[in-house]
Amino acid sequence: MGDIERAWLTNPxxxxxxxxxxxxxAGSPVAAAxxxxxxxxxxxxxxxxxLAEIQTIFDFEPLFFGNVSRTxxxxxxxxxxxxxxxxxxxxxxxxxxxxxxxxxxxxxQVDLSxxxxxxxxxxxxxxxxxxxxxxxHPDGEIGxxxxxxxxxxxxxxxxxxxxxxxxxxxPAVTGGTLWAQYYAHEDLATTQQWVNTFNSxxxxxxxxxxDQQAAYYPRTLHDRNFGGRGGRGAGGRGAAxxxxxxxxxxxxxxxxxxxxxxxxTWQHFDALRKMVKGQLLIKGxxxxxxxxxxxxxxxxxxxxxxHGGRSMDFGPSSLEAxxxxxxxxxxxxxxxxxxGIRRGADCFKALALGANAVCLGRAARWGLAAFGSxxxxxxxxxxxxxxxxxxxxxxxxxxxxINKTKIRADFA
Ligand SMILES: Cc1cc2nc3c(=O)[nH]c(=O)nc-3n(C[C@H](O)[C@H](O)[C@H](O)COP(=O)(O)O)c2cc1C
Numbered sequence: 001m002g003d004i005e006r007a008w009l010t011n012p013x014x015x016x017x018x019x020x021x022x023x024x025x026a027g028s029p030v031a032a033a034x035x036x037x038x039x040x041x042x043x044x045x046x047x048x049x050x051l052a053e054i055q056t057i058f059d060f061e062p063l064f065f066g067n068v069s070r071t072x073x074x075x076x077x078x079x080x081x082x083x084x085x086x087x088x089x090x091x092x093x094x095x096x097x098x099x100x101x102x103x104x105x106x107x108x109q110v111d112l113s114x115x116x117x118x119x120x121x122x123x124x125x126x127x128x129x130x131x132x133x134x135x136x137h138p139d140g141e142i143g144x145x146x147x148x149x150x151x152x153x154x155x156x157x158x159x160x161x162x163x164x165x166x167x168x169x170x171p172a173v174t175g176g177t178l179w180a181q182y183y184a185h186e187d188l189a190t191t192q193q194w195v196n197t198f199n200s201x202x203x204x205x206x207x208x209x210x211d212q213q214a215a216y217y218p219r220t221l222h223d224r225n226f227g228g229r230g231g232r233g234a235g236g237r238g239a240a241x242x243x244x245x246x247x248x249x250x251x252x253x254x255x256x257x258x259x260x261x262x263x264x265t266w267q268h269f270d271a272l273r274k275m276v277k278g279q280l281l282i283k284g285x286x287x288x289x290x291x292x293x294x295x296x297x298x299x300x301x302x303x304x305x306x307h308g309g310r311s312m313d314f315g316p317s318s319l320e321a322x323x324x325x326x327x328x329x330x331x332x333x334x335x336x337x338x339x340g341i342r343r344g345a346d347c348f349k350a351l352a353l354g355a356n357a358v359c360l361g362r363a364a365r366w367g368l369a370a371f372g373s374x375x376x377x378x379x380x381x382x383x384x385x386x387x388x389x390x391x392x393x394x395x396x397x398x399x400x401x402i403n404k405t406k407i408r409a410d411f412a
Contacts, residue, residue, distance in 0.1 A: 051371045057342045057363045057379055063370035064136070072135045076365055079309030085317065086309025089340030092317035096349040097408040101395020110388045114399045116334045116356050117205065117279055117301055119177060122152040123384045124399060125347060128305075128338045128359035129181030129207065129283075131161035136369035140164050142172045143373035144364065149176035150373075151380035157181045157207055157359070160194075170201035179205040181283065186263050188271055195275045204278030207303065208269070211284030211311040214260045266297055273298045281336070284311065286321045288328035295332055302329070303336040308361045319350060320411045326354030344386020348394065352407040 048066060049059055065073055079086025113122050127148050134140030141164040148154040155177040158169055170178050180203040185191045198206060273280055282294045283303035294302050304325050306318045318339035329335060337355035341347060347358045360383065367379025391397075394406045 051374060051378060054370075054375075054378055054382070057366065057382060060366035060370040060375060060379060064366045067369055068136060072369075075132070076130075076136070076362060076369075079313070080311060081313025083309060083313070085306055085311075085313050085315050088317040089306065089309050089319070090342070092319035092411070093340060093343075093346045093349055095410050096319070096353070097410075098345065098348060098352075098390065098394050099406050099408060101393060104395050105392050105397050107388055107392045109397045110391045111397065112388065112391060112399045112402075114356070117281075119155055120153075121155070121357065123154070123387060124351060124355075124357040125380065125383055125387065126154055126336070126357055126359050127156035127364050127380075128303075128308075128361040129157040129159035129209070130361050130365055131159045132163055133159075133365070133368060134163035136365055137372045137375075139368065139372040139376075141169045144368055144376050145169055145173050145176055145178060147364075147368070147373045147376035147380065149173050151377045152384065153177065154380055155179060158203070160209075166197060166203060167201055170203055178203055179207055179281075181207045181209055183261070184208055184210075184264065184268060184272055186268075188268075188275075191272060192275055195272075199277070205281070206276045206278065207281045207283050208272060209283040209307075210261075210264055210269075211286075211305070211307050212260065213262050213264055266293065269297050283336075285325065286315060286318065288324045291325045291329050291335075295329065299333060301334040301336065303338065303359065304355070305338045305359075308339050319353065322350065322353045322355060323409065323411075341383070344383050344388070345390045347383060347387045348390040348402060349407060349409075351399070351402045352404055353409065354404070 048063055054060060064076075112124060113120070114124055115121070116124075119126075127144065133144055137143060139146075141158060141162050145156050145158070148156040153176065157179045158166055158181060160180075160182045162169070166178070166180055180198040182191075182194055182198075185194070195206065198204070269282075279300040280298070281301040281303060282299045284305050284307060285291050285294060285302045286304065286306055291302055291304075302325075304318055304322050306312065306315055306321070318337060322335075322337055326335060334356040335354060336357050336359055337350045338359035338361055341350070341358050341360055342363055350358045360380065363383065364376050364379050367375035367377070369375070371378070391402060394402070396402045396406065
């Protein structure tokens, strides 16, 4: 051992610093989140992986953590309350077994292309709407859209809480498909304005998110580094780069306050239904009765989602809610699914339980935050490849083969 190394190891303040660092890592939310799922705990990441070395969605997560401020990280990573529903979203996938194919098939034989609501998909995987993507990386929403389009023309839903307005995102990529997510405004004139803007850029399919009515993620807003109630993540690379104008803002109190969005009613939805001339989907459905009401009120499709555990703590995982909703809807409208998707096997399980397509929330965000647009594209392609691999192992050559005969779910 050289002198310098010996001095370094025996210096008590260094030892203390190291011990503290280890404690920090062990107690960090990254470690907590990864402990559920990641086969490579944070402590094993000796250095930042390059894009070429990324093999699974989990590889992106520590890079995301390293790239952005704690504020930005916390905003994305956490869930409502005790985060029981956030954790359960992941755990539920472990409660579904995949039955091996009799026989398995070659990957080259698998073709998972399908059509849903006029959308031709090579893989039944799309991008969920998620907010403030410039904070993750300067490539932001345009980078995510570019990535999605490059990854076998994956459809992207643009969040209403974007940092690059739809008028800039939509024309930035040729040949892509962009749907507009929207949080309805109590004031119908404002709602009409939004719909007009969507129409003006060819975003004719609108997804209205109806969860997060009374609570919005209070844990982060109050307990973490988020600047208090109604604050928005700031200080990431994107913020420094100067994010584009935010959408017409609801005030903090209206968005996150005690009253939240409890003014949502079916009458309000009916008014929105008349305004949207194209397809209208409802996102945030977790109950079969709500799914049926959605259809009665003219929804063209639904998204089964608990908002990635950010909407209501102690609710079931989205995966557990899915089978009953699929049974109630009985094929009348397509069902999209999200919350907790991190692996191709997760996609497979949700599809087998009856979803027509799955949506990526954090998985795509991690890719974007780690490597910008190229990372987001890689994240999507990893999931596409893993899904094909899982389908092959389960003996499925086409999407309709992925059905409940290929799994065994134990949600008891
Ligand atoms: C940081 C973050 C921001 C989000 N912003 C929105 C949003 O603006 N609109 C929306 O409908 N859903 C939003 N979602 C929810 C996602 O659309 C999706 O339901 C959720 O991320 C799925 O869970 P997963 O992240 O575990 O995949 C957001 C999710 C996250 C993590």
